[in-house]
Amino acid sequence: MDVIRKRQDFLAMRSADKAQSASFLMLARKNPENGASARLGLTVTKKLGSAVIRNRIRRRLRAAAREVFPAHARSGTDYVLIARKAAYDRNFTALLDDMKRALLRLSRNPT
């Protein structure tokens, strides 16, 4: 899975579609420069806790995306997850369900 690294790509997500869930806010935007695969970016703010907590949230969201994205994400699309506090200790299967539902909702009404 490719990763969004450049600041410009993150700033471009301001015009993206949004989907809320208990553990995160998902943004999705079709990127013409992007190739066949879907790309993932994570935003974990300092508001959520110390470095240890933020790292764990990042890893859980990345692990969940690795399971869900191949089947449900649309190719040629940039996704950004803005983490919420619940992502730290939410049951993992529930986290997977959150992500599936958000992806389905975003693919139903494309930009």
Add this chain to the structure above:
RNA sequence: CCAGACGGUCGGACGGUCGCCGGCGGCCUUAUGGCCGCGGGAGGAAAGUCCGGGCUCCAUGGAGACAAGGCGCCGGGUAACGCCCGGCCGGGCCUCUUAGGGAUAAGGGGCCUGAGGGAAAGCGCCACAGAGAAUGAACCGCCUCUUCACGAGGCAAGGGUGAAAAGGUGCGGUAAGAGCGCACCGCCGGACCAGCAAUGGGACGGGCAUGGCAAGCCCCGCCUGGAGCAAGACCGAAUAGGGAUGACGCGCCGAAAGGCAGGCGGGUUUCCGCGCCGAGUCGUCCGGGUUGGUUGCUUGAGCGCGUCAGCAAUGGCGCGCCUAGAGGAAUGGCCGUCGUUCCGCACUUGAUGCGGGAUACAGAACCCGGCUUACAGACCGUCUGGCGAC
């Protein structure tokens, strides 16, 4: 055995499954890259960014003065330090010995602790209370004189205030008192002795107006250029600026080269020295910072063991080892088993079973040496107290 203080060490283990980031080897590929195999992948504080360095770039070279900031008993250790070790002195607690009926005093030991140079250079401050908070003060007092006194004079023992009141106790002395005199204790100076030194001892001398605060200014001694890996180097799209060159032109001298006046360059400044500019306009050519990529980037004041020197911090020597290098940021996600510990209930009161809880603080960002702060639990050592056994 239990509790406390201080110091030190450690700070979960194993398996399954799915992944991530470097390294090495092999194969494929024009190349970016892909696949396979082997091996590595967070901490004692990685944290706070408070000191000290390495490294890198920038700055005008040398000498001096000033400013600003920091440090401050002595000796040693160290690349260096505001750190560490040892010692000295002061303070606190405990304990022992001697003297004593006791209060207590003198001496010794242990543990903890101190921004610990200078207050008879100067300035300043010392709240409240109190008469008075410092170039010897007088409220209540005490004493003398006067017929008496609210008057004049003497005194600083007693009372009172305060964090602190001008050496303490006793005897003598006196109108009352006072180092006024004496004894002991304390204080100041101190030949000389011991020690590398801080400092300790101290013959002898002095009645002894040397209150405290320097984390208020200050004085003395020592130290210090600035910025930081987003440093810096290399490769490199577009647009401003830069360099070379030609023409015209230029404060003074000169045909020109150049020189001079003048300007700029240091935290401030003096002297000497140095560098740059010393007009600009137009044309032509060259080159090129920022996004991005590569590098810096991990072999280092390195770690482990042994040995020698040293009270120790630490150092010397020998052997062995290579131990994370990310970059919107890898070092993990999920599941299970066990350990450690606490609580409850059973009974075969234990090296038992069952159930439940807890398992911390915290995530490398150029690299080292320290300090500080956070921390579930476990272990070791020293000291102190309590209980028990001999």
